[in-house]
Amino acid sequence: MINLPRRPDRRTWMTKTLPPDLPVTFTSDWTGSFDGHELTRNQLESAGYKLFPWKIESDNPWWSRPLKYGEIGCTLAHLACWRHAAETGDEKFIVILEDDAIVRSTFLEDLLVGLHRVVSRNPFDLLYLGRFPLEPEEDQPVTAGFVSPAYSHCTFGYLLTRSALDILLATNLEHAIVPIDEFLPSLYIDHPRPDVRARFPKQLKALAFDPPLVHQRPKDEAGSDTEDSDFVEP
Template sequence: MGIKAMPEYADPYHKRPLTMGEIGCFLSHYTIWYNVLERGQEVVMVLEDDIRFEPYFRQKVMGLLEETRRLSIDWDLIYLGRKRLAEADGEEWVEGSKHLVWAGYSYWTLGYLLASSGARKLVEGQPLARLLPVDEYLPIMSDRHPEELWKAHFSPRDLRVMSAAPLLLFPTHYTGEQGYVSDTEDSITVPSVSPHQRDDL
């Protein structure tokens, strides 16, 4: 498969290019999306390995799914844990729900529920040809990302993304805490070359 970094991408905070860890993280999620389609699965739960669960996690997740059925909600992805960014646009409660909101610009892919419709949209977006971190790709595909230059690479951007409210997953450690390790942030960056020189990674 041809994998190319998005030429315009630079980390919003550190202004650095994509790291090898971010590439690996994206590919692990992409493989799950692809397998959902290959195996004909209707709904899957995707969990990263550095999470802690809220009490009664299983019952609460089953309650969310039951609520989507009861309210006949058309959804593609539901965040179970995320970082809602301070500059996120206004979020609205899903009509009739006390536990789900339509998600604005969010980071982290700690854990989420993914419907087959969402897996199809994420794969059909062909992200490997213009790669950026997975937690930038998800809000781009739901058209809730503020960076217009990055969004212009992908169409349509109609991923229907909700979030559990309150959240059901959190990181085991936060940045700066003792024991915090990041396989994505602390890995080497992709060599900086001009867009015209950039070959497959």
């Protein structure tokens, strides 16, 4: 669960809504450079992190501006979760949730039923539990309740196989940090940005719950720790 120490309100909200028999690890219990309010460029460079040259001339408002420290912190939090999962436990699947995710009381049951339906028929590496599609997708579902995702944003809920962790970590994302929203789709589609596509070529098989299993709280209700941060200085 991606959660910042300064957001105990979100942690409390998530603890109340998550199934009680689902073991959860909160990033707010770790020491790490995850908070965009505290990050500096010097701090990132001293820790060995390198930023991808993100700002380009583009009509896309997300690409024509510098990275935000909140985006960097969010990416580093997801990266820390992958490393932790790779180093501990032997579970076949790892669920990553952000602390503005909305999960139903039947979340775990619905997830297991869905996995039982799809695993043997359509092997995958990444399974979106919820997302925001940015491009049209094929009308024909892969199987009942699942689609092959096109270019999508939002990482408030997804599932990884254990083998996918090795693929994610082998990309050395820490040496070319991009927003996690852009990184994940680059690994299962030809990313629309040539420079991102060249640095992170597709290598994962992705599926997505359709309809979504997890939704996201509105920004005017929960705020945005990613957007509520400064741009990285030149």
